[in-house]
Amino acid sequence: METLHVVSPEGLEAVKHMDAAPRLDSLEGKTIGEIWNGVFKGDVTFPIIRALLKEKYPGIRIIPYTEFPHAPGTDNPARQRELAREIAARVREKGCHAVISGNGA
Amino acid sequence: MPPAHVVLEADSVEQLLSRAYEHAYENGWTDGLPIIPATAAGVQEFVAASGRAREEIIGILPPRKGEATVEVIAVNAIMAGCRPEYMPVILAAIEGLSDPNFSLELMQVTTNPMCPLLVINGPVRKRLDINSGIGCLGPGWRANATIGRAVRLILNNVGGALPGVYSKSSFSSPLRYSYVCGENEEDNPWTPLHVERGFKYEESTVTVFRAANYHNISGGEGQGADEIIRHIASQMPPMFGAGDGAMLMLGVNHARSLYEGGLTKRDIQERLWKFARLPVSYFAESFVEMERHAGRCDGKTVWRCSSPDEFHVLVCGGPGPQDVYIGAGMPQTRTIREA
Numbered sequence: 499m500e501t502l503h504v505v506s507p508e509g510l511e512a513v514k515h516m517d518a519a520p521r522l523d524s525l526e527g528k529t530i531g532e533i534w535n536g537v538f539k540g541d542v543t544f545p546i547i548r549a550l551l552k553e554k555y556p557g558i559r560i561i562p563y564t565e566f567p568h569a570p571g572t573d574n575p576a577r578q579r580e581l582a583r584e585i586a587a588r589v590r591e592k593g594c595h596a597v598i599s600g601n602g603a
Numbered sequence: 604m605p606p607a608h609v610v611l612e613a614d615s616v617e618q619l620l621s622r623a624y625e626h627a628y629e630n631g632w633t634d635g636l637p638i639i640p641a642t643a644a645g646v647q648e649f650v651a652a653s654g655r656a657r658e659e660i661i662g663i664l665p666p667r668k669g670e671a672t673v674e675v676i677a678v679n680a681i682m683a684g685c686r687p688e689y690m691p692v693i694l695a696a697i698e699g700l701s702d703p704n705f706s707l708e709l710m711q712v713t714t715n716p717m718c719p720l721l722v723i724n725g726p727v728r729k730r731l732d733i734n735s736g737i738g739c740l741g742p743g744w745r746a747n748a749t750i751g752r753a754v755r756l757i758l759n760n761v762g763g764a765l766p767g768v769y770s771k772s773s774f775s776s777p778l779r780y781s782y783v784c785g786e787n788e789e790d791n792p793w794t795p796l797h798v799e800r801g802f803k804y805e806e807s808t809v810t811v812f813r814a815a816n817y818h819n820i821s822g823g824e825g826q827g828a829d830e831i832i833r834h835i836a837s838q839m840p841p842m843f844g845a846g847d848g849a850m851l852m853l854g855v856n857h858a859r860s861l862y863e864g865g866l867t868k869r870d871i872q873e874r875l876w877k878f879a880r881l882p883v884s885y886f887a888e889s890f891v892e893m894e895r896h897a898g899r900c901d902g903k904t905v906w907r908c909s910s911p912d913e914f915h916v917l918v919c920g921g922p923g924p925q926d927v928y929i930g931a932g933m934p935q936t937r938t939i940r941e942a
Contacts, residue, residue, distance in 0.1 A: 499612055499614065500612065500613050500615060500618070500619045501610055501612050502610070502622075502642065503608050503609070503610055503642055504608065504611060504623055504627075504641055505606050505641045505642065505643060505678045506606045506607040506608070506678070507606070507641065507675065507678040507682055507757075507761070508606070508607075508632075508669065508675070508760050508761060509669050509672060509674075509760075509761050510669070510670045511668055511669055512663045512669070512670050513668040537893065539889070573706060573847060575703055575705070575706045575708075575709075578706070
């Protein structure tokens with residue numbers, strides 16, 4: 499029998515794993531924020547998503563993407579981090595229970 | 604803590620090698636191609652060749668936040684088929700990719716097929732037989748093929764950019780297997796890239812770019828410096844994913860023609876900036892608006908770059924009326940610290 503001891507190429511992780519926040523049971527009566535990075539037609543898709551959600555959950559409150567920073571061309575990592583902090587602060591300020599952070603067409 | 608080991612068994616050496624490949628593939632450790640299995644002895648040899656401590660962390664790679672230690676980088680380099688003496692190049696590349704200004708996380712998870720492009724300068728090119736001349740971006744040279752492959756395996760295995768899992772690249776790209784070449788400094792009549800970026804001529808460096816494509820400009824159209832640059836610029840359309848930059852790898856023939864025509868590199872940058880523009884009527888209105896916001900539109904034309912500085916002009920490859928345009932930006936240059 500031939501044997502070979504091989505080494506894993508993955509290495510360790512520098513972070514501790516955390517559980518995701520509990521999911522919302524329903525969107526009824528909840529406040530939802532729209533987060534857009536300014537590309538891939540979010541200005542077209544968000545109004546459609548908004549209308550469909552309001553139809554399904556009449557008590558939902560939606561804060562449109564225009565209420566959050568949504569500048570395009572955020573290739574600059576330092577600016578990205580700054581934007582993430584600004585968005586998180588605005589989400590808290592608006593009392594959002596959840597946000598839609600990715601969509602496109 | 605040393606990396607995890609696993610013991611593989613088979614009835615023959617031939618079966619064992621096949622088993623090692625299958626094991627790596629089943630665990631998502633490969634790019635799909637066969638690998639050289641990394642053993643403890645091999646890792647030790649590669650770490651020694653790096654001249655660095657095995658536990659030294661070169662970077663924390665997103666999205667997994669994996670620790671790219673010298674030892675783990677050695678494992679991936681072995682698997683990719685590298686020679687031990689390639690280690691300093693790979694370490695320098697990972698240092699550059701880990702720079703907080705490089706935007707590696709976006710590259711790792713986006714639907715865009717952007718990928719690292721490594722340009723190597725200095726004497727290390729000769730010592731390691733890194734091709735910078737004829738065929739420099741194609742198959743046939745071990746250093747070019749395996750250094751880039753090692754970087755890809757590190758990004759996948761340590762960074763966790765597993766295709767279809769964390770990497771959401773819609774099409775991905777063949778350039779993600781390996782995208783590496785040296786600059787042809789010997790046939791470059793101007794200043795090479797690393798000197799332009801503040802390093803000494805005799806230093807060896809790797810510069811990592813965020814690259815979005817590969818486009819060969821063929822045919823040598825145009826008479827004289829002005830027409831040559833016009834023809835090249837006509838094939839540089841605006842695009843997503845290139846980190847705001849554009850690279851022109853001039854072939855040696857055109858480099859000589861432009862130099863003899865009296866052009867400096869700055870002249871070439873300025874002319875590309877001026878000529879690489881298309882009418883706004885060619886584009887969707889929303890794209891025009893985005894480019895206006897980014898400083899690449901004057902209301903009449905959309906520009907490839909917002910300033911001449913964003914054009915990176917290199918000399919690479921062998922003889923022939925060919926040049927290469929690569930959407931490439933966000934350069935980070937690091938010294939290759941040979942052991």
